[in-house]
Structures are given as C-alpha cells and as structure tokens.
Amino acid sequence: MIVSPQSMSFSQPLPLRSGAAIRSYCLAYETYGTLNADRSNAVLICHALNASHHVAGVYEGQDKSEGWWDTMIGPGKPVDTDRFFVIGVNNLGSCFGSTGPMHVNPDTGKIYGADFPVVTVEDWVDAQARLLDGLGITTLAAVMGGSLGGMQALSWTLQYPARVWHAVVVASAPNLTAENIAFNEVARRAIVTDPDFHGGHFYEHGVVPKRGLRIARMIGHITYLSDDVMNEKFGRQLRERIIEPKPAAAVGQSALQPGGGDYLYSTQDIEFQIESYLRYQGDKFSEYFDANTYLLITRALDYFDPALRHNGNLARALAVATAKFLLVSFTTDWRFAPKRSREIVKALLDNKRDVSYAEIDAPHGHDAFLLEDARYLSVVRAYFDRIAKGAP
C-alpha cells in the first residue's frame, strides 16, 4: 500500500484546557481506503509518544518506510482498509508535520520552542474532531489507539459520545500512576537540565539537547520492555568485541566476535549487550525527536485523568460514553499493566456498557501493542469484522 501524507490548515483558534489557545495551526494526516457513500466507515487512529500520522503503508519509492501500525492496518489486515476508511493524524505539539514547538508562533514571529502551549489529550481530541469536520466525517465507526493513543480513544467517547460507535483502547490506562509520572519526570529533567536545552529555545542557538534526549529515550525503552523479554533478548550477554584479526587467520573471518566471558573492567565502555542496545536507541532518537515535544507529550500523559472532575470516580466519569468498547492489555506490560485496563472495563460495566476485553499473554511488555502477535491481531480482527457487519 503506497500512501502519502497530507495537511489541513485551521485558521479558527483552538481553545486549550490550559486557558490558552492556538491561533492557527495545521495537522498532518494520512488516509487509507475509501470513505463509503454514507460516510459510516471511518476509523481514526490516535498515536502515542513518538509516533505520527504515518500509521500504515509505505511512501513511494521507500520500501522500508512502513507505518508504525502496519501489522494492524492495511488491505486484508485486522483493520482492513478494503472495508474501512482509516485516518492517521499527527497531534498538535508533535514534531512530524503538525504545528509544534519547532514552528513559528504567528503572534511573535519567532519559533515557539518552550512557549508552545501545553496541550492535553482533550485538546488533541478537539483538534482531531475539527480534522474530521474538514473531511466531512460526522461519525466514526471506530476510534483506536494504544498507550497514550488509547487515552485519546477513551477521551473521544467522553468528549464526543455521539460521534463514536466503537472505541478500541489498547495497552492503556485511565490515568498515570505515581511511578509512571516519576519516569516521565526523570526524562524531562534530563532534557531540561541539559545545558543545550537553553530553556527550550535551543533552536536559536543551533544546538539540540541530545544528551537529555538520549537519557529520556533510554529510560523510556526500559519501561517499554518486560524484564523477561530483556533477559531473553540480552540477559547478561557481553557486547561484541572488535578483535584485531591476526594476519594469518584473518582471511574470511569476521572481526566481530562475541565477548569471551571476560570483562573489560570499565565504567564507561560498553560491557553488556543491553548497554549497547540502549545507547543505540538513545542516539537514534536524539537525531530526530524534538525535545520540547517530548516535554509536551509526557505532560499530556501525566495530565490525563477523566475521573479527576468526578472525585476520582471513574465509573461516573465514563457514564457519558455511549460507544461500544474493545479493551486489550498485555500480561507483561508493567508500564500500563492489565489491572489498569481492568479499571476501565469495570467502570464501563458499572455503566452497563457493551465491553469486550482481551488480556493477551505476551512476553514483550508495553511494546507488545506494536508487535505482531497472532492472538492479539485476531482479537482486533474479530472486533472489526463485527463492526463491519453490524455498523449502523
């Protein structure tokens, strides 16, 4: 499936939960499949921390440019673009095409940087609703997301109950725990205290707070993986060592050999494979991700808490939802553990809503929601089959 990104501009100011507003902005998005005549087959996909509107397919001439949920979405896939009109959208404040901290603030003529207003899950949903208006779509057959994307899907059912028939909420939670917030805060401190951050106005200095971004990403990666899968993939394996090949023996041999069981006895060199993996992930991330976006998106995670205005009573908070729900969680996900999904299921059942729930026994931790797992994919496929057949 060859896809191409699009963009929609909005000149009407978007009021934000903080009290601020964004005067004008644009949203990057992609669509897959065809909107049917009665406009009833639209599915909106919401993204998590470092993803984008490029959800599925590849770009022309770029074979390896698969979208981040390409295992899930496409022709004949669980969310079948032969039947559904799927929309991916990049959120406000992100760094992949929609208006964000790297863009010019029309009020000042300067790059926003740290002055980009704090955006919440609710604000994103409002912006997504305007995108649908622009596309001429009143009602979604489904809204779907994993992790922070699942929070947006849930929020859709509360902010626009009449516009959503189904919500698919994967590996998500009704709010962050103290530990979740703690990990976000450490990552933010690493970025903010990097001397190259310059109070969030590093663009003007021609630098990027890469040190902080690397640390943030390394912390993130630890929490995305399960202890088990880390032990299985890396365990205590030593890094590959570059062995100087002896001239005679070198012919046809690789210079890279697995570590021989002996330590280097160094505090700064890479000793274990897991260190190599994390440093690589951190380096890669620091090359493309915007530091201010990292702060904004982790804060949106921290702030999401629909029960807050209901004295912490989630059932009361969800009473307004009329959609049907599929929730999915993964047994080894310790970032958004199954019990957090079960809180949502319970609150929906308290409201006598139509809820399906699957707890998938997968080893990969939080990352599982992005991976190919037969049981997971078949649960989602079955649910979308039901939507396709029963769609109103």
Next chain:
Amino acid sequence: MIVSPQSMSFSQPLPLRSGAAIRSYCLAYETYGTLNADRSNAVLICHALNASHHVAGVYEGQDKSEGWWDTMIGPGKPVDTDRFFVIGVNNLGSCFGSTGPMHVNPDTGKIYGADFPVVTVEDWVDAQARLLDGLGITTLAAVMGGSLGGMQALSWTLQYPARVWHAVVVASAPNLTAENIAFNEVARRAIVTDPDFHGGHFYEHGVVPKRGLRIARMIGHITYLSDDVMNEKFGRQLRERIIEPKPAAAVGQSALQPGGGDYLYSTQDIEFQIESYLRYQGDKFSEYFDANTYLLITRALDYFDPALRHNGNLARALAVATAKFLLVSFTTDWRFAPKRSREIVKALLDNKRDVSYAEIDAPHGHDAFLLEDARYLSVVRAYFDRIAKGAP
C-alpha cells in the same frame, strides 16, 4: 549508643580482579560491642550503594546521625551489640572515608578521579578480609548485608568459606538482570555525559556533575520503591502551592496549601508531589555523593556473577560455601525480586546447605530492607539468637 569512626591503613598492594592493583589504601570502619575472649562473636556488615561504615549508633553531640542500619543493630536490637562485636566498613572506591576516586593516586601525585581502578565485590571482600586480619579476627560469627551488601556476604562464603559461620543475605540477588543493568547504565550515562563530568576529572575544574547525579538518584529512587507504596505515598497528589496570603486572612495561616485540583499546565514546574519528592532526593544526593564512586559501585553490581565461571550454574558456584545461611526478601521488591533470592536458596539446597529463608510481605519495595518492619526484624533477631546460642 555513641560511636566514632576509625581508619586502618594498608601498605601491601591489593591485587584486583581487573588485573590492576591498589598500591596503598586505607579503610574507614566502625565497631560496636566487644570482641569476646575467643574472638568468636564478630559480625561484619557490608554496605550497599550509597551507605558507609556508619552502620549504627550516633556520633557524639549529633543526635540525628543514626547509622544506616540503626533499626537492626545496637544494644538489645536484632543484631545485639551486647552479644556481638559488629564491624562496619566503608568499601574501597566509596566516598565516605576509605580510599576512593577523590583521593590522591600515590603513583601520580594527582587525584584519582576516573583513573581509580574498577573494583568488584570480590575485591571488596578481599579488602574486608585484610581489615579483619588487622583487627585480629580470623573467623566471623556472621557476615551480613542487604542488596549489594548481600552480594558481598554471599561472596564471603565463596572466597573465604572457612572464615564465615553464617551469612545473612537480605534483598539481594545472585547477579543483576538485564533490566537492573539497564537502569545502572542510564544513570551512568547521565553522569558521564554531564558536561561538568570532564571525563571523570571534574575535581581539577572545581565543579561537580550535579545534573547527572540528580538524574541517577531519581532513577535509583524509582527502583527502590514499589509501585504500590508510591501510589499510597504520592499517588496523583498535586504539589503544595505557595498561595499569596491575603492580608486579612493571613494571620496564623500557613502560606503553604495543598494543591486545589487544578493543574498549572507547565512542562517544567513541579505539578505532582512525586516530582517534588524526586527532585529533592536528587538535589540532596548531588550535594554529597561522588560521581566516580557512583560509576564504580554500579559497575561492581553489574559485574557480580559468581556463576559466570561455572557456565551459569549457580549450584556449582555455591558448592564451595560451608556457612549456614539466612536469606530474606520482600514481596514488593521489583529491583531484587524474591525469585532472585529463591535462586540462591535453591542453589544452596542443591548443595544440602543449612538455609533459612523468609519472604516478608512488606509494601515498601527494595527499600524495605532498611526500614522497620516487625516481622523482618524478628526473623533476623531469631536467627542471631540461634547464632549466639549455637556459635561454635
């Protein structure tokens, strides 16, 4: 109990596992209680990451200077200094009095800094054995430690089996998991990439890599606490806000009031109590802990793996131990989970060793080993009663 620190100097070089050696060094230590006539009542306490030789009691005129295991050790306490002669020792490479990176390298006349040799658990045990030699103690009634200290206690039984009657290994593990190493590595990278680290020679520049130390400590704190206790202590509570008191109402009222449920909508200000707690812990730590010591001690943790030379077979690695053992773990400790202690128990039982094991149902995570918990303290008390009565 009023105590005072002592120091012992060693002029014979200490060979290290890395192949290097420390030419001369001193060890800071403290002792509590009285060594009996046949020198059979000595108990060595090994410390973890940021602790020291100051294990119990207070310093003259400093009421609040309790040692780090003062709940456990002292007159009438579980490790009763009326019966036992207890020794606390600061490890080589630490920053509380024993020779470490902040001291002058006699070979160069310069401060060691990053050139301080990498030390392992085994090296520390060797140094501790020399301290005992200096004190005229051949055999320990018990060696005891928690976390990294527990690794030292275990290593004593392997390196000097004939010198240890009992080993008490609390909240420990036979080696680190990939996830444990990953957290250590992120903390180290935060320190090493702090521009004030200067390749480990920051002393000469008159600065301290406090940014990195803060991040390291924040990460550490998250892993010391359980998810449950974090939710109970902090949950999603907002920080206290400083409210400008209105002149009329101000009399007798605190200017500090709990947050009112509304967010500040800021990515950099403290919004949640957990953030305030972590920042405070990070700031405090960065004021007193040495950055090079942090690297060295986390590396000693990474390297510890007695089964490594036995193809990963822990039972074979522990076959040489002749001590009797008490192992203790805590149900909510996800840093060194009970299953890690059970691996040690199993390997000892495979060798038909005398092992007691208690899994304490405590909410505090890894930190539990330092806290007052009636069941925990009574298990240790009962074990030391047994040592006192049955000591050979």
